[in-house]
Amino acid sequence: MDACTPLAPPAGSNLQRFANPGQFLRLSGRVLPFVAVLGLGLTLAGCVWGLFFSPADWQQGDAVRIMYVHVPAAWLASFGYLSLAVCSVLSLVWRHPLADLAAAEIGPVGAAFTGLCLATGSLWGKPMWGAWWVWDARLTSVLVLFFLYLGHVALVRAFDDPQRGYRAGAILALIGVVNLPIIKFSVDWWNTLHQPATITLTGAPTMDVGMLWPLLLCALGFFFGFTAIVIARTRAAVMERRIRGLLMARAQEADVPSALSVDA
Amino acid sequence: MTRKRRRLVLLLVCGLGLGTAVALMLTAFSDNMVFFLAPSDLTTKSPRLGRTFRLGGLVEAGSVTRTHEGTRPVARFRVTDGAAAVTVSYAGLLPDLFREGQGVVALGVMQPDGTFRASEVLAKHDATYMPKEVVDALKKAGHWDPKQGSPPPASSWNTPAPKPATGG
Numbered sequence: 001m002d003a004c005t006p007l008a009p010p011a012g013s014n015l016q017r018f019a020n021p022g023q024f025l026r027l028s029g030r031v032l033p034f035v036a037v038l039g040l041g042l043t044l045a046g047c048v049w050g051l052f053f054s055p056a057d058w059q060q061g062d063a064v065r066i067m068y069v070h071v072p073a074a075w076l077a078s079f080g081y082l083s084l085a086v087c088s089v090l091s092l093v094w095r096h097p098l099a100d101l102a103a104a105e106i107g108p109v110g111a112a113f114t115g116l117c118l119a120t121g122s123l124w125g126k127p128m129w130g131a132w133w134v135w136d137a138r139l140t141s142v143l144v145l146f147f148l149y150l151g152h153v154a155l156v157r158a159f160d161d162p163q164r165g166y167r168a169g170a171i172l173a174l175i176g177v178v179n180l181p182i183i184k185f186s187v188d189w190w191n192t193l194h195q196p197a198t199i200t201l202t203g204a205p206t207m208d209v210g211m212l213w214p215l216l217l218c219a220l221g222f223f224f225g226f227t228a229i230v231i232a233r234t235r236a237a238v239m240e241r242r243i244r245g246l247l248m249a250r251a252q253e254a255d256v257p258s259a260l261s262v263d264a
Numbered sequence: 265m266t267r268k269r270r271r272l273v274l275l276l277v278c279g280l281g282l283g284t285a286v287a288l289m290l291t292a293f294s295d296n297m298v299f300f301l302a303p304s305d306l307t308t309k310s311p312r313l314g315r316t317f318r319l320g321g322l323v324e325a326g327s328v329t330r331t332h333e334g335t336r337p338v339a340r341f342r343v344t345d346g347a348a349a350v351t352v353s354y355a356g357l358l359p360d361l362f363r364e365g366q367g368v369v370a371l372g373v374m375q376p377d378g379t380f381r382a383s384e385v386l387a388k389h390d391a392t393y394m395p396k397e398v399v400d401a402l403k404k405a406g407h408w409d410p411k412q413g414s415p416p417p418a419s420s421w422n423t424p425a426p427k428p429a430t431g432g
Binding site: 055056058064089092093129130131136175179182187189195198206207211 | 268360365369390391392
């Protein structure tokens with residue numbers, strides 16, 4: 001972990017190792033500003049539209065506006081976990097070094113979106129249902145998703161050897177994938193207090209268009225925002241590893257015995 | 265190449281096994297996964313006298329009566345799922361969304377006289393969102409009476425054809 005360890009790998013394998021991440025840095029550096037601006041702009045536009053200009057619901061009143069944050073956060077929580085699982089497959093099967101870094105960076109972001117979904121859902125549940133929290137299948141499975149994210153965050157960082165952490169984290173992430181269909185279909189398979197899906201692939205959304213547009217705008221904004229944060233974090237992680245590699249190479253170039261005793 | 269393929273196959277087999285195990289577990293426990301029982305479930309399953317459970321369904325149109333027991337408001341209403349109905353009594357404040365035709369989930373105990381005494385009533389929101397004007401237009405056109413249950417399909421919302429009111 002620390003840059004001054006004398007057991008550094010040779011510089012040649014480092015170059016090989018970062019051949020692909022170097023391309024990622026160049027490409028993502030070009031894409032990131034656009035994604036970030038899109039995320040921020042669409043989220044702001046969707047929130048302003050949803051909070052101030054969209055109609056209130058006929059029975060929920062203005063409380064329905066929590067939806068413009070709650071629903072995109074919930075979608076992104078599931079989508080984030082799906083991307084975490086894809087990275088885990090890439091990591092376990094193809095040993096892709098970039099997928100390891102991306103998975104480690106998706107974890108905290110996904111946990112934040114899931115936490116936002118749970119918090120806003122609780123704030124919405126109290127005035128509408130009459131309860132902050134109930135143990136129905138939908139709410140419980142999303143809470144499990146939150147704990148899966150937290151477990152992944154902790155597990156990836158729990159080993160001295162980062163490779164072992166990535167391996168363990170990928171296995172945990174793939175085991176947790178069974179939770180995704182449970183979250184999606186919990187409202188159809190079992191009686192839940194949470195209502196079933198409003199927007200489906202097969203039928204027309206049971207929502208007025210005046211509420212649907214700001215919701216979709218917010219969802220797009222959240223998506224680009226999520227992507228921008230993950231790209232920025234992964235770039236930082238790649239550069240961190242690259243600097244560590246350079247420091248290691250330099251430490252190895254220096255005389256090893258003197259490097260060990262130089263502090264004395 | 266073969267090692268990658270071997271890892272991929274191993275992963276798929278593990279995933280299949282895990283998926284099957286979880287699916288079997290969920291089907292085995294599916295009775296305990298439900299948040300509430302519907303009134304028609306009570307006739308098929310053993311009567312749960314003295315056991316606390318949740319009862320869910322729609323509030324039957326025209327069945328709500330509100331009285332006072334001292335200073336506490338008491339509401340009596342029938343919860344129906346279309347096939348069966350159970351009378352529920354509840355002393356306390358009802359949630360804002362409570363109305364006839366609304367889905368509710370009540371926590372309580374079955375009484376010997378066949379009524380359900382609730383200690384908590386939650387409102388269950390359906391998956392439709394519309395502004396007040398749309399609802400008024402639908403009511404005026406006779407497309408929908410909120411007391412009769414769920415609203416008509418969304419494709420009909422924006423075309424309130426002038427139809428004679430038939431009461432749902």
